[in-house]
Amino acid sequence: MDELVSCPVPPEQRPLEEFQQLSESWFFSWPTGEVSSLKRSLLISWMLMLPLCTLVASGSLTLKADPPRLVVAGAVAALVLPLLLLVRQWLGWTYVMHRLLSESVDYEESGWYDGQTWEKPLSWRTRDLLVARHEVRPILSRLGRAMAMAAGLMLGGASLCQAL
Template identity: 45%
Template sequence: MRSVCPVPEEQQPLNEYQTLQDSWFFSWVCRPGLGYYRPLLWIWGLSWLIAAPVAAASFRPSRAGVEFIVSAAAGAALPVLFAQIQLYSGWRHVRDRLAAESVPYEESGWYDGQFWQKPTEVLARDRLLASYEVQPLLDRLRQSIGSCVAFIGASALLIVLLRAGL
């Protein structure tokens, strides 16, 4: 199978999938349970080092403590959101290449793009992998991205309501 495939090893969808699974960053979403959320919580916690001083410039902690905490928490959530979007982008790219009937590739990197039509067996294997391995990861990411966006939006709404005196 690999001998007839003209796509360079590192550009083959199955190998791209395995590379993401083995990578330090992209493997986060593959971890069960809290294994996925732990690194995101670390990012959120470390982001407070930047978000808290910015929030303190807008809301003095001694006068507007709740607004300060809410705005710092929302600001610290932005790097978490960006990390999740990067994870989603990488996994979506691999899912799309696994599910595609043909794979674009570059042989030498000098704009000599080619397309390889996957044989039926390879296409069936890749689509199963895309459906049963990668799609659940994308669903998990989509859900956590939605939660993060909802948190940031609810925080902004809460600050507006607090500033309005409601």
């Protein structure tokens, strides 16, 4: 039935195609698979930042004299990169979710100056709604939990740094 619908939206700007592109992207595919792949990627980004953040924190005379606080401060600061990566992924997936749930599609034929809106037929809306609910919503939920965990680790580490 979709073959009968004449769609003026360029293929790369269709919500389902945007979903496919995000799913196949190296960066945005982290939360689509196993939870362990997202955790592993975030752990690697944290570990890459840990030596740099600890080195920067060692510039503080107060922290240099207190090695446990220095390590905790470096570990907390290194959580900023994973948190920023999660926020960027959340923004991308939220954009696709919005496009899938929308009843119309905003698109550009050749540039920013000729924006158009096309009303999705009922069959497209139904298909997009199913993808949004069963594919994108779990991804956003996983990202939300990961962001909450990273923020909690930052707050807990900052509290630990104060307590030491």
